[in-house]
Amino acid sequence: MSSDNQEVLVKVKDLKMYFPITQGIVIQRHVGDIKAVDGITFNIHRGETLGLVGESGCGKSTTGRAILQLYTPTGGEVYFEGEEITGLKGEHLRKMRRRMQMIFQDPYASLNPRMTVGNIIAEPLEVHNILKRSERRDRVKELLEVVGLNPYFINRYPHEFSGGQRQRIGVARALALNPDFIVADEPISALDVSIQAQVINLLEDLQEQFGLTYLFIAHDLSVVRHISDRIAVMYLGKLVELADRHTLYDNPMHPYTQALLSAVPIPDPVIEEKRQRIILEGDVPSPQNPPKGCNFCTRCPKVFEPCYEQEPEFKEVEPGHWVACHLY
């Protein structure tokens, strides 16, 4: 779980992912871009969990998908174990994909309703031509056991399972190829509170067991704090702060992080009574037309002159604590 091991597994450099906006039906003119991810840089160390938090539409899921090359990034580079994967194509990319897997948000939409659980979990093995057909079934049963499901369920269909169980199937599928790196895209937000804890515990156990590295994407800061070693905060396509979890929660530096943390309700009425909230005014601007200067300048309670003019640099203000703000 700890990140004492400083070996960099995934390196993201100035990653950009723009989605074009076009107009016209027959002749499509390019009239603008949704800047979903706009130049972010960070490392993920082997064996750690990096939490990526932000509000909806801030580009956190796009980041996860762009790292896995599920989208072709508009710009920037992604390195996996020192090898650049951004330009990879065909067979090379397929080989790399074995080592990076994804767990999706919606356990109802991410499993094919017409395939049995056995076929769903065996599909990655089939695609990558691993194991003989006869051995695959045993591997699937083994995987089902690993994620806490009865191997006896192998011939059932997804609709026969509850949300939490389906998410376990998604986890088993991601584990099938023994990956090093898993992007978990809001794996618990579609689940009920009591089931969430089951899945979080499962993910933690698997990490210990198989030495996995996670990029854990979520909007729930309490969950992210629980599971992550380091946390990155995103706002409107950019990273605003990155630090280890204790530093981030004890000493948040970016005004957005401060507001985000103060907005999270704590299930304790005594504490809630005394808490002073920073209530942010207004809404997130459109990523099609982000404000000039700092992205957060339209809502920031500590805004001053340079924020409207110049984009703040994402820099290390303390060892291991990165912030993009003119205040520091």
Place this chain on the structure above:
Amino acid sequence: MARLLEVKGLRTQFFTQDGVVNAVNGISYTLDEGETLGIVGESGCGKSVGVMSLIRLIPSPPGKIVAGEVLFDGQDLLKMSDGEIRSVRGNKIGMIFQDPMTSLNPVLTIGRQITEALQLHLGMNNAQARARAVELLELVGIPSAADRLDDYPHQFSGGMRQRVMIAMGLSCNPRLLIADEPTTALDVTIQAQIVDLVKKLRDELGMAVIWITHDLGVVAGLADRMAVMYAGMIVEEAEVKELYGNPRHPYTLGLLGSLPRLDQVSGQKLESIEGLPPDLIALPKGCPFYARCKYRIDKCKTENPSLQNVGVGHRIACWIDVTKDPVTTENPWQTA
């Protein structure tokens, strides 16, 4: 304070092809004027159906309120004619729904949607209703309200739409506001805005609020009293500080234990509740939480406990007292 609402033995069922779904199984509670009641529970526990039954917004068929009384101001809402209940809905009882994206009509301007209730219930003319609508939008913090009256819902962001919904809920000065997961579809910073707004308006207008949520965090700073629901029943009810500080039902304990907290340094495993909620078509004979409960005794399997007082205003539906006599020797919530 005066009693505003009294719910007695409310029972709602859905008659489907697969069988009878026991969504709400005899819940009783009361609400005073100006009081805020938080109802928490997981999806499918009947919290929404239970409250929608109060104002008879249950789709029928397949739904049917099969038993119970809902006394609002001494009048039984369940015995009213359709016309009478319509004059209560949106008038004395305001409502805010979960999803502001789908509960506003996309082809009508928001001005039209707000004024509809005003003209219907308060008999205002066009000009009066528009003036009042502007007032309401200002009240909920929408800038340049007069100009935005002729905008359509798609021209508003999620948080702003929820503000419009609140304005509609408040339009006729209701004495009771029912908020059904009003912040679930919103981001955390917007959620903070909305909670703050409802709190402020509640104190200004002195209305009672029933706030339904699955998030134990949101209601902690908002509610006076809390009710925890499981499988269509209230399993625990208490003052908010008592419920969080001294939870007595195993389900409430489990729910609080399975919640990662922002203010606590973790490092330990979360205490998850194993298993799944029961099937509402085939409810077990005994306590519905029996299969998942770590304190269970044999009696729980055969007899379903009713709500009993265990302290001042603190009721639980459980055969065992988790604080006094531990049934097992080891702490059952310590995961092995």
